Amino acid sequence: MLDFVVKRSLQVIIVVFLALTAVFFLIRLSGDPTALFLPPDTSREQIEEYREILGFNRPLYVQYGEFVGNAIQGDFGQSLRSGESALGLVLARLPATFQLAFSALFISLLISIPLGVLAAYKRNSIFDRIAVAATVVGQAIPSFWLGLLLIYTFAVSFSLLPSSGGGSIVHLILPSVTLATYSIARFTRFTRSTMLDVLRKDYIRTAKASGAPTGSLVLKYALKNSLIPIITLVALDLGTLLGGAVVVEMVFAWPGVGRLLLQSLLNRDFPIVLAGVFIIAFIYSIVNFIADILYAYVNPQIRVK
């Protein structure tokens, strides 16, 4: 177990390091930040002066070395605009993103697992066919488009729900439903196909031959076996869900990390971008780490090894 934790921790560090390195060089390729936030009539000398103050005139590898050195100590520098701590700004937005992502996850699990189980159980029925068709649509709809559609329907036409902003449960409804739609469709399909697969297994036939009633075959035996792949998929998708939050945050002006990242990218506020990438990569790896532990918990074959 200790071996496992050490190995996985190393992996987390490598993943985060690679993500930061890639983003660092990519944003530098896109150009110099100073020109963007200084007024257009700034003279060349003033620009040069700024570049010197901010250190952008030095060779890229020197800047990279300095960035890595500071990052290891948890220092991602200050926002080029406001001068506040970049990491602090990102962390302040984190709860909102989590709130959105986890509400969406909660909604998707609540709907997709029962739906997938039922569809598998009633395989090829009208219900199953409708469910499968709905999942195809659900996976195909782009989230920004769905977001706009929901805003138009519930906020504009019927004035039932607020279209943007954060701060209350009511504000959370439309963005989390938007974000959840894709996962609902994906998890439903996956639960259905996994259940169908498990229901064909020899050990289900054994349970049936022991007189187990259909209800416990499906809900107790088959579902527990299906949970292993389902948990894996859900955990892997958590990262995607956090990423998907970025788009949804833009549509609904939800005050999370995604929105901050996008704004900072447009403003070339590099320290914030890097701090944001760090946080997202870090959380993504940790989430997968936890997923592996959970996976080991439900799968005794791995637990023992």
Next chain:
Amino acid sequence: MTNLLEVNNLNICFRNGKSITQPIRNVNFTVRSGEILGIVGESGCGKSVTSLAVMGLLPPKSSEITKGEIIFNEQHIEKMSEKQLQNIRGNEVSMIFQEPMTSLNPVFTIGQQLMEPLKQHKSLTKVQRKERIIEVLKQVGIPRAEQIIDEYPHQLSGGMRQRVMISLALLCEPKLLIADEPTTALDVTIQAQILELLKRIIAETNMSMMLITHDLGVIAEMCHRVVVMYAGSVVEEASVEELFDNPLHPYTKGLLKSLPSQNERKSALYSIAGQVPRPNELGQGCAFANRCEFATERCLTAAPPVFSVAQHKAKCWLLDETVGGVFSE
């Protein structure tokens, strides 16, 4: 002896999309109480389908019993609702499957899995259930029964798993145990142990067993009577001694000839030439005609009925009155 199980004129069809196959045609046999009936035949002849039908475990949507009856303990299995079947399965009839490696659920402990039939069929307290489980595990020769119940299937060897499967089948003391090739997947030495165990259990209890195999050696070792199946039909039925001493059907003769002990000195084992016809390739005549060295014109045009000579039955024109068979259907 009374008949515990009677399978009369059983016909089973499978539907796959638009195509319909009929792997079981007019199957008749009986299992008497306390006996071990062997069912032998090549792969694909319908042994497993027949035994699943007795358990009421055929896939409900894609298969159908088109004709015939399965009478177990005076109840019609083929007419039972799923609910009624659940009350019988694991309780009055149990089944052991061929694949011990995949027949136990990997995410439940042995104990949890053995609880199921007891919960389902017996009103016992938790403590009594555990006692019963340990008792049966010991009966099937599992050492450390108390520890095993908390272990998972992957921690056990194939032979141990098959013993667990047997104990699962025995928990509620069924009247009939169906063992579908219970040892095919195991090492030779383990095979012998498991067969010995089954034989001992049948002798100690009042249980009957339907032992399915394609190994005549196992039949000789274990069974009282034998049913030989070919291409979805029963072609011969007799007591073990009678079948080995005096096989009547050319297919049975071929099977016996291919036993290693009878042609040890030959370099290659004898095997029956040709292929078993698939269910959809069966024509008018005898299903074995394309491989039979005694086939006549009549065999190709008309399927033989079942003839009997005393307690011995065979489905072959060779037993026509001229040889002394009596048309028994």
